[in-house]
Amino acid sequence: MSRRVAIVGVGQTETATKLKSYTHPELAYKAVRRALDDAGLSLEDIDAVVYGSMDEFDGINCPDRWDIDAGGGWHNKPFIKILTGGSTGHATASIAYQHVASRVFDVVMALGVQRVGENLDAQAVLNKAFNPLFLGDFTLGSIDGWALLTTMHMAKYGSREEQFALASVIDHEHALNNPYSHIKKKVTVEDVMKSPPVCWPIKYLECCPRSDGACAVIMVSEEKARELNRKAAWIRGVQYIVCTPYYGDRPGGVDWLNLAMAGKRLYKMCGITNPMEEIDVIELQAPFPIVHFLALEALGFCEHGEAGKLIESGATRMGGKLPVNPSGGVICTNQIGVAGLVRIAEASLQIMEKADKRQVAGAKKALAVGMGASRGQYQSVMLLTKDWN
């Protein structure tokens, strides 16, 4: 029987295209130091470290080796590395959770480090994720793939470019409240619509930046959480799912039926029957507006094809019924292999009431959604709660 697990500490670094003041392990150290301080723990208290990063963005074969020391490598600690494409950060947290839930360890740190700014063109790196036998020649990597899904959504449901633009506007609006956000700039729907097309229908102001950044999250057993007696966010449930890389024959076409299945599993696990009424806030790993649409629809916050209307209603804004990305999300900060872990960190801060200017008042249930492998081949969901029941 698995046991309950709580998040008791979060450490994030600032983000920028290049954080030139630190080397890779120094950046990792900064996040670890902050997480330990936040939890009131020392390195000796950590039983094991689960590390996540995507090697190729940083141009390092096994950056985990560089960062072992920042994860307490000199101190007889188990240290393991996780990589599941863009969802690496979320998966890293899931495995750290299982380390504790399984009763193998009492205190585990999930650590993510990524320096997307080290490469000169992230699309060229992403391109290498596609099968070179029949895909690599025809794709940039990420932006064009999300553009394909955007045109499919527009054709199937009549979604409009202005609706996608609005999702980006709201993320930008929220990012102004987040000291860790990379992009801090107010934009309007008109600004987005007038910004140059990158891969039409995706425009420049709808694209995530390339960000450097690190994040660490400390998880503990229920017994340890009671002993520490600090603010905590319960990990009420985690689910993940995958989808075929042959995206020309994905079931459901544009609709994310796989994420919907993972969502159903999570809701069942957590006793959620009406997500729109029961969940207070979402942190969503959405590097482009189309991901807002596909995820909100798949996870049952509206019907398929209705996300544009939901966003236009104001529900996803701060102060709305279901604020999405109080942090400003991935459209404003993308430390790719860390972005999924940051969603969990930010959702935890909401539950622990430590989100300062971006706090959603009274948040009791926060959903963190991870996404990876450019077309959503890896998808994962975690529910963080204030109370267990």
Next chain:
Amino acid sequence: MEKDIIEVPYTWEIPFKYTAGEVLTKFFYELKEKRIMGIRCPKCKRVLLPPRGFCEMCFEPLEEWVEVSDEGVIGAFQICCMKFLGAPEPPWASGLIRLDGADTAILHFIGGIDLSDIEKGKEAIKIGTRVKAVWSDAPKGLITDIRYFTPV
């Protein structure tokens, strides 16, 4: 710090050779003859393109080859308008194309049209548009033997 932080330049340039396996090797040899071959699942009867060794739905091994048309329909598209490392000079378009006789779509370039005006370009290749393969004059047994698909 008063002085600029040093950045050390580095480039990865390492050649690889990716094994095509028996199934894709046959597909590539047929492409050289300007024939596009799919592979049919004995259970769900879908004709899969690109061909592969097993049906990921039914989990059956695949061996029944089926020729599909070099004409089909656009199921999704995008128009890339910026220059990226290693990518073609913009503007260029790509899309998911379902060829007649296949049950799945492939990703490929869409070309032979003027993309300099996006408004006109997106109408010319909108979802549902019928397209046909434009073949290389000197096929080599690679997926790029089809240069692009163009509206019929």
